[in-house]
Amino acid sequence: MIYHIKVPATSANIGPGFDSIGIAWNLYLHIYIKKDESHKDDIRIINKNKINNDLFIKAFNETINYINKKPSNYIIELWSEIPIGKGLGSSASAIVGGIYTAEIITNTYLNLHEKLNIALKFENHLDNISAAINGGINICLKNEKEIYISKLPINYDFWGLLYIPDYYLSTQEARSILPHNYKREDVVFNLQKFGILISGLFQKDEKLVKMGLDDKIHQPYRFELIKEYPLLSKEVEKHGKKIVLSGSGPSLLVLLFNEQEALEILEKLENNLKEALKGEFKLLKIEHNGITLEKLN
Template identity: 35%
Template structure:
């Protein structure tokens, strides 16, 4: 049996639509072993205990690429990343499936192969790349291959995920986006993406608030989240240096200074007055990425 542990991720990170992502220290783990026949999937809701399960389907696609045919598979899921909340739960399943299949097949794939296969299954690399390599990454597709760089953020920041008790599918969140954007909106996002990266690397945190603004997805998706503007305003009032929609939402991510001790309590008090129940989870960047634990 092998165990794959994969971190949660937040993608887009404000203006970095489909290219920026951050791995966080919240994890899904998958125990996988080859059995004599059949498919056994444990640790998830009944609707996912079939061959459409994303871990299983990712494993099968990887086996096909490698040319390996397992007799049967047993998958046990230890899920801590909330589903359909914009925290990379789908990406973690894909990465876990690709890495598990590679290990069961003899570990013949290189890391760049795993990165490319995972991104192809996901459709874009912003979640899968940081899930594999850790840290904050900027990733693009070039001729069906992922090109990425890790962004060395200074250690004196942390995050607080504001996670509501309702799901928001990526499909629904994509449907509200425009088919085209204006030239000025494109320029707006390019400038802020560049400013965001430079501000995080150089530690100029006063600029992060402005760098996290965008005109490509957050202005459209925030309409799917009740009280979004009020929550963002309170985040800044209670000391956040930046706020953005995590992935496709509905989780809202606050960027905090590393020594902040008051945000969670203050924000928790405010959110108690809102209809939806919210979970606040303080998080740090996971710098290692997904790893294999052999038993």
Template identity: 30%
Template sequence: MTISVPATSANLGPGFDSLGLAVDLRNEVEFHPSKFFSVSIKGEGENNPRLKGNNLFVSIFNDHYNRLTQKKQNFKFTFYNQIPMSRGLGSSSAVIVSAIASAHEAAGIRVSKRRILNHALFYESHPDNITPAVMGGFNAATVEKNKVFSQRKHLPTYLKAIVTIPNKPINTLKARTLLPKSYSKENAIYNLSHTALTVGAFFNEDWEMLKLAAQDRFHQKARMKVLPELFSVQKLAYESGALMSTLSGSGSTFFSMAYDEDSAMIANKLKQKFPDFIVKTLDFDNNGLVIER
């Protein structure tokens, strides 16, 4: 059995903790019952021995499998990881979602994506990453009474994602400590209006509106100061024709959207300007969580 979950980019400028989308960069896990428990990691994290002994996926999987079946069973897990860790591309959300889905499949219980999403909320209290990880596409989401409510938009193939991945991580918990403890009424209204405009632009496919709509006063500048090169990444992306360019999650990755015909040129300029960073051009993912039995 194979279960895969896409990378995600969240916040998308002003949509702090509420907006996110999925890109076609996936983590996969294969598993089957075994006499002995084992974990094998290939790709991202394969050289980190701590991931085998203190694996978040296995912990969440066991919690759910034991609850669902009231029994213990050893499994052999093989992970094929493409999502960079601690880079703002939703690697932890991918782990959470895949572990919950895997446990239900192993227990022989079929559940809806919405149910898996609501289970994921227990481990990740903000819906901006877990929602596109499960649903795919662009998502606007909120939490009410411990449930995720969201709206989804399919993303067209003529758009591409360009992700610029620095050689330094930004810790999500540390990044939150950089943010103000309160915001002015003016800045709150600014972000509310720009978030609304961003959602409207996505659903109406008014891509030219995004450069204006994606402006933010809540989190980006404070976090980008940790890695000042990110200001130059954003400036170059916009000057080269990006439709939007925003900090991905809490960073350090920078997410840009462009028309297909412009994406190669933008990516090449970013590669030339930032040779120590990884620049990837990706399709958007509209599938989210995928289970192959």
């Protein structure tokens, strides 16, 4: 029997939703689990390409210790489509994948609260974690007393047009440039915009969504770290769209609600900017299901 786990990529911090909202996309970390009787009392983890292997192993071992079972005779193969350090939740996918892999090979089911508690030991961003687990659009709450996630009941499709630069940007660097204090009017601005964004997503109202993507808490500071932003933002505005950060960057994201329009804008951006930009464009679709498991044979 071979088990195949898929963990989706995620975009967090959408517009004014700093540390509050995450979206899952149809780009995946693939995990293949199979029995291996030739290696007694052993679990082999094989990394097929560059992923956050260390985080996967840490989350896997933490979950095994929590479950308190000692599995053996398994080969675990990892292969990821999600680029590292690009604001697409590669860390969250590795952590969530490690937890679910431990569940499968120990034949144990953990409740959501248990999974979140383990995941948060290695990844402090609940927006990415919740979207990787649940799929769709997730709103999250995390403070000293409360941990809560809620998946929005949205069943329509939309697309994320991403520009992925050819360089990395660490979350630590992206956070270090943020101010420690904010003006009250800027906080109120973000609260109002976030409400408009959520209302627009519920109603599938693209005008409201666009209106709700403005932010004064994190994006104005982080855009300064992304050299392509001024040019790309200007080009996107020609199509009546607005660009936001995916996670803490450096990837940039445009939300689109019509597939044909998304394909046309993608083609125009690639043609117009191919000489000026060294990164790549990628058109992704919302992943409604989150992490999935299938038996291959």
